[in-house]
Amino acid sequence: MRDGLWAGLARLGWTEERWNALQSWQRRAAKAAIVLVLGVVVLAPIYGFDLAAYLAFLVVAVIYVPDWSRVRYGNYFLPLAVLVLCFTYPYYLPHMPKLPIFTAFPTMTTAFTMTIFVMMALGLNIVVGYAGLLDLGYVAFYAIGAYTAAWLASPQADRYHWSFNLGGVGVPPGLGGIHVSIWLVLIAAACLAGIAGVIIGLPTLRLRGDYLAIVTLGFGEIVGVVATNGDCLFQGFTGHCVNITNGPQGINPIDPPGFGHWLHAHLGLPDNFLSASNSLDLFFWAGIVLVLFVVFCSRRLRDSKLGRAWVAIREDETAAAAMGVPLMRTKTWAYAIGAFMGGIAGAFLKSEQGGAFNTDFAFQFSIFVLCMVILGGMGSIWGVILGGAFLAYLNIEGIANIGGWYNNTFGKNTDLTKYSYGIYGVILVLVMLFRPAGLIPSARRAAEFELGVEDQPLMDARAT
Amino acid sequence: MATQASTSIPRLRALKRPNAAVPIAVLLLGLILFWLGENLVRTPADFYQNFVYGATNGLLYGLIAIGYSLVYGILELINFAHGDVFMLGSMMATTFVGVTILGLTAGSAWYVLWPGIIAALLISMAFCGTLNASIERVAYRRLRTAPRLAPLITAIGMSFILQNVGLVWKGPRPISTVDILPHGAIFTIGGVAYTWSEFFVVAVTLPTLALLVWLVQRTRHGKAMRATAQDREAAAMMGIDVDRTISFTFLLAGALAGVAGTVFALYNTNTSFLTGFRTGLIAFTAAVLGGIGNLPGAVLGAMLIGLLEGFSDGLAWHALGSQWTEAVIFAILIIILVLRPEGLLGERTPEGG
Numbered sequence: 001m002r003d004g005l006w007a008g009l010a011r012l013g014w015t016e017e018r019w020n021a022l023q024s025w026q027r028r029a030a031k032a033a034i035v036l037v038l039g040v041v042v043l044a045p046i047y048g049f050d051l052a053a054y055l056a057f058l059v060v061a062v063i064y065v066p067d068w069s070r071v072r073y074g075n076y077f078l079p080l081a082v083l084v085l086c087f088t089y090p091y092y093l094p095h096m097p098k099l100p101i102f103t104a105f106p107t108m109t110t111a112f113t114m115t116i117f118v119m120m121a122l123g124l125n126i127v128v129g130y131a132g133l134l135d136l137g138y139v140a141f142y143a144i145g146a147y148t149a150a151w152l153a154s155p156q157a158d159r160y161h162w163s164f165n166l167g168g169v170g171v172p173p174g175l176g177g178i179h180v181s182i183w184l185v186l187i188a189a190a191c192l193a194g195i196a197g198v199i200i201g202l203p204t205l206r207l208r209g210d211y212l213a214i215v216t217l218g219f220g221e222i223v224g225v226v227a228t229n230g231d232c233l234f235q236g237f238t239g240h241c242v243n244i245t246n247g248p249q250g251i252n253p254i255d256p257p258g259f260g261h262w263l264h265a266h267l268g269l270p271d272n273f274l275s276a277s278n279s280l281d282l283f284f285w286a287g288i289v290l291v292l293f294v295v296f297c298s299r300r301l302r303d304s305k306l307g308r309a310w311v312a313i314r315e316d317e318t319a320a321a322a323m324g325v326p327l328m329r330t331k332t333w334a335y336a337i338g339a340f341m342g343g344i345a346g347a348f349l350k351s352e353q354g355g356a357f358n359t360d361f362a363f364q365f366s367i368f369v370l371c372m373v374i375l376g377g378m379g380s381i382w383g384v385i386l387g388g389a390f391l392a393y394l395n396i397e398g399i400a401n402i403g404g405w406y407n408n409t410f411g412k413n414t415d416l417t418k419y420s421y422g423i424y425g426v427i428l429v430l431v432m433l434f435r436p437a438g439l440i441p442s443a444r445r446a447a448e449f450e451l452g453v454e455d456q457p458l459m460d461a462r463a464t
Numbered sequence: 465m466a467t468q469a470s471t472s473i474p475r476l477r478a479l480k481r482p483n484a485a486v487p488i489a490v491l492l493l494g495l496i497l498f499w500l501g502e503n504l505v506r507t508p509a510d511f512y513q514n515f516v517y518g519a520t521n522g523l524l525y526g527l528i529a530i531g532y533s534l535v536y537g538i539l540e541l542i543n544f545a546h547g548d549v550f551m552l553g554s555m556m557a558t559t560f561v562g563v564t565i566l567g568l569t570a571g572s573a574w575y576v577l578w579p580g581i582i583a584a585l586l587i588s589m590a591f592c593g594t595l596n597a598s599i600e601r602v603a604y605r606r607l608r609t610a611p612r613l614a615p616l617i618t619a620i621g622m623s624f625i626l627q628n629v630g631l632v633w634k635g636p637r638p639i640s641t642v643d644i645l646p647h648g649a650i651f652t653i654g655g656v657a658y659t660w661s662e663f664f665v666v667a668v669t670l671p672t673l674a675l676l677v678w679l680v681q682r683t684r685h686g687k688a689m690r691a692t693a694q695d696r697e698a699a700a701m702m703g704i705d706v707d708r709t710i711s712f713t714f715l716l717a718g719a720l721a722g723v724a725g726t727v728f729a730l731y732n733t734n735t736s737f738l739t740g741f742r743t744g745l746i747a748f749t750a751a752v753l754g755g756i757g758n759l760p761g762a763v764l765g766a767m768l769i770g771l772l773e774g775f776s777d778g779l780a781w782h783a784l785g786s787q788w789t790e791a792v793i794f795a796i797l798i799i800i801l802v803l804r805p806e807g808l809l810g811e812r813t814p815e816g817g
Binding site for chain 2: 204217218363421448
């Protein structure tokens, strides 16, 4: 099809060589112009001429077309522009035009959840993308983060008559249990998840590839079973139930995030996210800030000594060991840091949702996050952000929207959301077959896929 | 089926530090045996019942586990979609013997019933074999030279796709198969009857396994499979059509899943689109327990896992109860992979430490 396109263009005098000889901004400008023309010809007659759509197009074009890398500090332009667009999202969302097929831009609630999933995808990206360890049990860290939040910021601990309040917000008077400020909970959740990562990692990381994937899958499944049966543990030993997860009832309510009265009075920070008038915006902004933190960590780690050791292990474990890379330590760090991010994301998501339930922690969740990393491009931060945001959007409202559009257009009555995992399966397979390095591949990963890595070492290289 | 790794290891093995697995394994085994013995003394009827149930299911898991082992042996790929191929096979059999096509019932005459069941077996085998081989053709073949994670991820994707095929086909609720197997007792131990339906599982499974062993050990196809498993390039140089051999392996694995699916549907009389995922994981655990890539190992592991599942589900004295069975099985999977990645009968592979 590509060749046919070029053959057609060559008749018009545009050979591929001539196209390639253009400056890169000229090529991008041409692409933008084509999109604009298509938009005017195809979409405008259907949806009407919408000023907001043109403005949006203009903004994207300004970011996309010029060759920013040639401008001084131009490398900072793209991230900054994206950041500004994200932070101002609540303000221009109401004016956004309707979309074809997807129907609408994500609502604020969806946007918040997207930030959480992006965070998780970035965390998993450290394990899968950087270190090349396939982790099919990422849900375990999500669960640990979630239940940490559930214990440290809910009435749950009152069962055992432990009660204190350390900066917790939105706690009705007289309610027992531990109530810790969400920001401390996030740190605790991240650390606990990190420790869990080390505990799971240490015995298992000397396995490779498929075996590691299976062991992590096993851990993920066990965590799910524990979450379901966690309302009555150790009955055989102690004679009475130890209730950790409250089983199918779940633990709720979990306190909302917030900075508390003192900071509110002195610094003007929001007291309680849930009761604020712009509650949804606050959650979203907090999510963005957390994503920024994770992106910062990812970038710094990628370029650090540790990050280069991860890449070395990913590409050839035996050679890396021979060059003196400490395998176990390096892999365990990847695991712990990936888990750390998952813990933060899990705790913050549950604080927003206000409850942790056993059904949230199914195996499918791990695959879902993995799908984000794969779709976006393993090892590429931009790619993973894109993949995470897109799939999270699809999961929360995208598939429902598309289903609605489909039903309206073709007069059907299908519940497309039932088949969401089938859709993710199709995405996984298609990406692996046709674009194995992802939508925005990292250059190094793409090269690995291109060359075909023959990683069949004779034995497990051992180093301490 | 040996992997390439196994040949060059012996000298290194001698240097290995003392194996921590042995005392732990002995201790665990002792505890389990004690627990089983105590249960046998306290509630013999429960014990026998669960023994029969577990052994029967174990044989079924064996058929599926061999599918994993065959594919792993030849491609070193964990074919995640295998469990779901099995699930589709069970749905195929359910549909075929059900009202719309054959309309078999428990009251059907034997000359209608048994040919019907055999036809269901054959149909399901053909269906699953073709399905599995086409999955290989469409999804895995292009990724032979890609990094190892790529086909694995594709297999996970295929698994989800097949699950949704099942969901679209039969809906989200479990569907029930008509109960056509005779339930008369053959003999009775300790007040527990061994019924014809349980014998049916054995009567199908064992000949299938024998046929498979014959196929792999004695025929040219089997020889080609073993050669390809050992060294794909060398096999190709010897004139073996590697692509065809791999396709054939997938066909064989799929056919076994089809047999398992039919027997499962007829014996357990229900199936659902989620059956494949759970059963597949259990069977995979069994394959790993026995030593992946090793066919007798897969059956042994499957029998052990089946028995364990039965006992864990059904015994009364100090059992964890059925809600923990899955966790126990995965815990075993983890312990085996960490302490003895080569499995009970297997040989060392590159993945294991």
